[in-house]
Amino acid sequence: MEQLNTKRIFSIGLALVLAFSMFFVQEARAWQSDEPYDDVVLRGDADALDWSSNGNPLTFNEEEDVWESAPIPLNGGEDVQYKFVYDGEWMPGDNLTFTPAQTGQYVFVFHPGDERRVDVRAVDEYDGSVTLRLEVPDDTPDWRTPTVASNLNNFNHRVTEMSADGEGHWRVELAGPVGEELNYVYSLGDARFAEVRNENRVTEFTEEGHEVKDVVETWKAVPIAENVTHDFNHQPFIPSNGDVVTVEVEVEHYGPITDGAVYYTTDGSVPDGARGDVNNGEMASLAVEASEKEGGLTVSTFVGTIPQQKNGTPVKYKIDVWDEVGEGSQFADTNSQTAEEATEFAYYVDEYVSPEWAKNATIYHIFIDRFKDGDSSNNEENGDLPYEEQLKGWMGGDLAGVQEKLDYVEDLGVNTIYLSPVFDGPYSHGYHPADFKSVDERFGDPELLKEVIDEAHERGMKVIYDFVPNHTSDQHPFFQDALENGKDSDYYNWYTFTDWPDRYETFYGIDELPQFNNDNMDARNYMIEEVVPYWLDELDFDGFRLDYAKGPSYSFWVDFRHAVKQADPDTYIFGEIWDNREKINSYAGQLDGALDFVLHDTMKNVFAHGGSMQELSETVEQNVKTYPEEYIMTSFLDNHDVPRFLFEAGDDVNKLKLASATQFALPGSPIIYYGTEVGMSQSRDHNEYQDWSDRWYREMMPWEEEEQNQELLSHYKEIIKLREDHSAFRTGDFQELHVDQNLFAFERRDKEGQFIVLSNKGEETEINLNEVSNEGDLVDVTLHNVFDEDEVIKPSDDGTLSVRAPAQAVTIYEVREKAPRLSEKELEEIKERMKGSTRFEAAVAFSKAYWTMSEAVVLKTGGNGDDVVDESREYPILFTKGNSLHPATRAELERLGAEKAIVKGGSGALSRNVRADLKELGIEIERVR
DSSP, rough: OOOOOOSEEOHHHHHHHHHHHHHHHHHTTTOOOOOOOOOOEEEEESSSOOOSSOOOOOOOEETEEEEOOOOOEEEETTEEEEEETTTTEEEESSSSEEESSSSSEEEEEEOOOOOTTTOOOEOOOEEEEEEEEEETTTTTOTOOOOOEETTTTOSEEEEEEEOOOSOOOOOEEEEEETTTTEEEEEESSGGGGBOOOOSOOEEEEESSSSEEEEEOBSSSOOOOOSEEOOOOOOOOOSOTOOOOEEEEEEEESSSSSEEEEEEESSSOOOOOEEETEEEESSEEEEEEEEEEEEEEEEEEEEEEEEEEOOOTTEEEEEEEOOOOSSSSOTTTTOOOOSSSOOOOOEEEESSSOOOOHHHTTTOOOOEEHHHHHOGGGOOOOOOOOOOOHHHOOOOOHHHHHHHHHHHHHHHHTTEEEEEEOOOOOTTOOOOOOOOEEEEEEETTTTHHHHHHHHHHTTTTEEEEEEOSSBOOTSSSHHHHHHHGGGGGGGGGGGGGGEETTTTEEETTEEEEEBBBOSSSSHHHHIIOOOOIIIIISSSSEEEEEEETTTHHHHHHHHHHHHHHHHHOTTOOOEEOSSSHHHHTTTTTTTBSEEEOOOHHHHHHIIISSOOOOHHHHHHHHHHHHHOOTTSSSEEEEEOSSSOOOOHHHTTTTTHHHHHHHHHSSSEEEEEEETTTTGGGSSOGGGOOOOSSSSGGSSOOOOOSGGGGGGHHHHHHHHHHHHHHHHHHHHHHHEEEEOOOOEEEEEEEETTEEEEEEEEEEESEEEHHHHHSSSSSOOOEEEEEEETTTTTOOOOOTTOOEEEOOOOOEEEEEEEEOOOOOOOOOHHHHHHHTTTTTTHHHHHHHHHHHSSSSSEEEEEEEESSSTTOOOTTSSOOEEEOOOOSHHHHHHHHHHHHHHOOOEESSSGGOOHHHHHHHHHTTEEEEEEEE
């Protein structure tokens, strides 16, 4: 390769991206229109990005018809997940992923005509370079591309690929500052397939760009297949006893692959085996079911079965494939050569049922440090700091404050409290546990926490704890011991060190949060056998909200579920799985439910940012189709990790009312984030802060009545009671009736009741229910507004049943069906009985025939009864005896659930005794002469 003379050399990452960009430039030019967006924002998980603010806006490049970010610093070799937000709405679909080839500045490019295109361009230029030329050993598969892991890419073995030079060698040109060292090793795309060396290779970047000729003598291992993928593809996905489970594996290979096996255990131990020989557990063979060639690549599907197991069995398994005349094997998903490094797949055999109370839960989320300061003696002094700095620390909220405000929570009407973590740790949010079995003294102590839980239980409320099994604080004694003693520490393998003591697996690259290795059996047993019982048994929590549930492996969650459900099947475990619907659903059968992040995003787009109701319709429809009936989706409008809904809605309280009423009417268990019910917004715009932007989602709860929106609070109490009073909103069936840009009409029903919900964020409109209902003839029903008892809608004379959807409002109607009509003979018999002392029972008989319930009843003492037997009346008519209620009349008033009595007639119609009887029944009296 000709040496480069230029002193300004772009990195390899930029060269590849530019080539990619040029390839698509002509196609992109086909999309030509006025720029459709007002603004585009970049969000992501890199150190310089975040998922909530608008701190990284893009600028429109008219020449290329694209949007471009400012240069963003990225760490080489670290995967970056990101998304674009345009005009306040998230780009649909999964996160995009980019891995920079070396540390530097990068520009993210958004293509309006090709939104999911990954186009990230390196900005940095360097005055030095080096070309690596590699000769590989003879046993290197010709279908495998060598890679370079180096200090440029943080020794990522897959991101920097080499290219064949046509002369039997591989080459790559790298760029960097003149004189800077390059430390590197070669591999076949994975550390498991790295070259065998005692130390890294070393060269340096030079101005003239010299060439280094290297030879790899041998690899640690050689891959057998390009890729072996199972990805939990087993059916049924949630098995119960009697189910034989079919396992499917896809193998991409160039050479022959003839056999495969599943190694499985049913006693909780780790399966072990290779090439069909079992070291622990049982073995089931895999056979080729289909094979298809794509060029030189063969894609084979292997299928096998795991025998049926009894309920309550955790099944764990590993999979490998091999060539019968070759050596070694390759395991599914990790593509490792050994069972020890293989993915441990798992499922739980059981009749999958989640707790009934959790399906009926209305949850109040308390972020303890920001809720109420009930004990100033445990406060940290921070009053001298500016307010925005105070919010980074401890604000004084504690368990004593929660205890003090249990009356408020109970009065709100919720039946479940969800508490943020109280682990001993450095931060007020509690998500950095320095001790899994203690309560930070700034919150209180275990005894006080137990009092809070006991008092909540006495009030009929369940209590959920925010549990953090994925990571610890770097201050945790286990981690400190591992840092100090390395492999001599009992806790070294409770974490995952890649280069002790400096490099280790963390939560999202945060060094303060080393990942707890729950796949180490000692660590797993500690978590499940010691930590979990502390919170569930000793402190008596009713369930866990599981922080970052997609961190621990599926195998861990199978063991976790087994332990929790064996101890108490009524314990509720639901996960924070901040991902797409398919990923969320993959935990069904192991967890009881999950937070509904997809619905959260949709609700904000639709109600806060003006999106279409059709988006909400599609989200709900896909939820109903995707999630199993027993997998409880928990809805929320805001929480401690996302901006306050009211702030996002421009502090428009009516938008919050619309969203919350719709939330409570839709399937799922709703969460109310503390303060949302009284109009908490944000005192600052989080978009203006690059660090700690979430502090503005977590301000102190206002307790002075004048600081609370009492009308909004009443609204929340009303929708909470509505859901509590009617099981159809909790566990009933969902049926869409109509949707357009601004109106979403749907039905909730079960055997106890039927309701029509009109969520309208546009102008007033009318909807003909005959045209959208599955019921057909709606003549024999009336609609009763659950928020306005005076509004009752009946079909018109021609049978049309139309309802008005008021502007900017959620209207809910209860559908009441009339009982079957009486025959002519039965009607004549009732009329005959109206003439004597049997008129009381006769009026009751007619009422029972035509009204299943009625909020009001007409009472009178006499008459011929003709008006009583009128089925078109709004309310039934019953008789009083004058000086008291007849027993039959009293019983009917109770059956109808009457709340008002319209009394007709003279003074004899409303005696003192009748008044007393009605008062005892809680019935309001309206006098009509």
